[in-house]
Amino acid sequence: MGIRYGIIGSGAIGCFYGAKLIQAGNDVHFLFHSDFEHVQKNGLRVDSVDGDMFFPKVNAYGQARDMPVCDVVLVALKSTQNHVLPSLLDPVVGPHTAIVLLQNGLGGERLLAEQTRAEHILGGLCLVCCNKLGPGHITHLEYGKILLAEYDRNDQPAGITPTMHAIAAPLQKAGIPIELSPDLVLARWKKLMWNIPFNGTCALLDAPTDKIMGCPQSRQLAFDLMQEVQAGAASQGRDISDEYIDEMMTFTDAMVSYMPSMMLDARHNRAMEVESIYGEPVRTAMRNGVHLVRTQTLYRQLTLLNARIYQQPPFGS
Amino acid sequence: MGIRYGIIGSGAIGCFYGAKLIQAGNDVHFLFHSDFEHVQKNGLRVDSVDGDMFFPKVNAYGQARDMPVCDVVLVALKSTQNHVLPSLLDPVVGPHTAIVLLQNGLGGERLLAEQTRAEHILGGLCLVCCNKLGPGHITHLEYGKILLAEYDRNDQPAGITPTMHAIAAPLQKAGIPIELSPDLVLARWKKLMWNIPFNGTCALLDAPTDKIMGCPQSRQLAFDLMQEVQAGAASQGRDISDEYIDEMMTFTDAMVSYMPSMMLDARHNRAMEVESIYGEPVRTAMRNGVHLVRTQTLYRQLTLLNARIYQQPPFGS
Numbered sequence: 001m002g003i004r005y006g007i008i009g010s011g012a013i014g015c016f017y018g019a020k021l022i023q024a025g026n027d028v029h030f031l032f033h034s035d036f037e038h039v040q041k042n043g044l045r046v047d048s049v050d051g052d053m054f055f056p057k058v059n060a061y062g063q064a065r066d067m068p069v070c071d072v073v074l075v076a077l078k079s080t081q082n083h084v085l086p087s088l089l090d091p092v093v094g095p096h097t098a099i100v101l102l103q104n105g106l107g108g109e110r111l112l113a114e115q116t117r118a119e120h121i122l123g124g125l126c127l128v129c130c131n132k133l134g135p136g137h138i139t140h141l142e143y144g145k146i147l148l149a150e151y152d153r154n155d156q157p158a159g160i161t162p163t164m165h166a167i168a169a170p171l172q173k174a175g176i177p178i179e180l181s182p183d184l185v186l187a188r189w190k191k192l193m194w195n196i197p198f199n200g201t202c203a204l205l206d207a208p209t210d211k212i213m214g215c216p217q218s219r220q221l222a223f224d225l226m227q228e229v230q231a232g233a234a235s236q237g238r239d240i241s242d243e244y245i246d247e248m249m250t251f252t253d254a255m256v257s258y259m260p261s262m263m264l265d266a267r268h269n270r271a272m273e274v275e276s277i278y279g280e281p282v283r284t285a286m287r288n289g290v291h292l293v294r295t296q297t298l299y300r301q302l303t304l305l306n307a308r309i310y311q312q313p314p315f316g317s
Numbered sequence: 318m319g320i321r322y323g324i325i326g327s328g329a330i331g332c333f334y335g336a337k338l339i340q341a342g343n344d345v346h347f348l349f350h351s352d353f354e355h356v357q358k359n360g361l362r363v364d365s366v367d368g369d370m371f372f373p374k375v376n377a378y379g380q381a382r383d384m385p386v387c388d389v390v391l392v393a394l395k396s397t398q399n400h401v402l403p404s405l406l407d408p409v410v411g412p413h414t415a416i417v418l419l420q421n422g423l424g425g426e427r428l429l430a431e432q433t434r435a436e437h438i439l440g441g442l443c444l445v446c447c448n449k450l451g452p453g454h455i456t457h458l459e460y461g462k463i464l465l466a467e468y469d470r471n472d473q474p475a476g477i478t479p480t481m482h483a484i485a486a487p488l489q490k491a492g493i494p495i496e497l498s499p500d501l502v503l504a505r506w507k508k509l510m511w512n513i514p515f516n517g518t519c520a521l522l523d524a525p526t527d528k529i530m531g532c533p534q535s536r537q538l539a540f541d542l543m544q545e546v547q548a549g550a551a552s553q554g555r556d557i558s559d560e561y562i563d564e565m566m567t568f569t570d571a572m573v574s575y576m577p578s579m580m581l582d583a584r585h586n587r588a589m590e591v592e593s594i595y596g597e598p599v600r601t602a603m604r605n606g607v608h609l610v611r612t613q614t615l616y617r618q619l620t621l622l623n624a625r626i627y628q629q630p631p632f633g634s
Contacts, residue, residue, distance in 0.1 A: 205521075221617035297611045300537060303535065305522055308524060
């Protein structure tokens, strides 16, 4: 048996990559939340464009404290749950464990570095379309690549490290395309270049991407927000070219009418990842003397929208 | 019989002030839109905290071309209709007519000065709570003051002019409290100090004022937007003090949970006054070298929201 993997947060993405790893003969342990009993009884099903997978018996856990220490832990928990993440990771992280954080936004790796004893922290930026159809039942529609980069506590480029190679090799063997990036900070800002303009605007206006792009005023807002993300990256010494902004606009124009995750969260009264996608980037740039004023405006609007969705204080009081 | 008044746009505000003027013995001519036939047949009813009024017969018109030339025209049309305003005013405005524009936002007086032959253009900023209950039926709940200021084509303070006194006197005699302001530009920016932070934010988030004020992030956004309005006023050489910002915050804290007109418009799929309250202030400040970035962000979001509400291009295409 190969490497022992822990999957923390077994939603669509966690289950998809976990299933790929089981299929390749690895020892995989899943932490489930609401689906635990269903998966215990009925197993895990992934309908995939790469071929369907079904595992009648998987190592499923309802509580992190029942899990073994793992070699590699893939964290696919929503970033809105990151405040409980250190306690969830405590049982599965040993002194030689590597954690790969499969999330959007900024700030997650620093939290893990400060509050877990993992030896290596990596960011994994996923390009994958998969959804949960029902308990223990995932559909994988397209893509599947993970862009992997190692965290450096000084936010410097870590380069292509031996750890990255060691983690990438068995993932690739399991059929997961991996791209290695020497600079986690740059990779995260480049992903934000799309997430910041579209996730929040689509959620606030309940409008998919083609509506944003089709109205000259909101299209200009998307463009201006991309320029702010460019300025945010520059505040950490990372250069993103004007051409990359043009590429993102062209890419979005070419997309079908798309509803980003945050818009779907807002529609279905689920917590939105406002802090990781908006709050942390705004604060990071501000620490470096750059004010992302438009991004901050969205951040403040989305914070209230999130509070309304949660029906938590100040709305629940 | 006294002065001849024309009321263009006979919604709640137009009917309320028009009724007060009839009651005081003036010759009042109303342009109605959807309520024309109803008022022709059933008259005009205003339930007011100052005493109810009912007029079985009023000078009601369904078309502006049927109206006489008037001495004073009160324009209480929604600013979203300002593009048709010059043609509506053409029959009622003679060489000695004064127009009083009862609207929020910027830009209306300039349009009237450029596209009508009125001798005097005044702005009338209303502090009044009245609503339409049904066809020809208005309820007046509180307040009623009009802040009156004369338009100057160079955007300079016009001072307290004889025209203002001449217009104010019969309005006051009709029981309408009038305050005279020497500076229309300053008066309009001071009104925007409340409208810009709250109208759009409440509309976008479908949240009344107390929700905005109760969430630290959106509360800060309201404060920041007030500072931008202060900067916008300064771009036209008008000084609004920091204390005025504090007063507006305190005033809003003390209000009951209030839904601004733009929020109600958004809820009921009616056109929102985005250009006069957001577009013109942003453009005016920009012409003077000041970028109201947060206000512009709201402007761009609201433009798309308005397009969705209207279901007009780009959404209708």
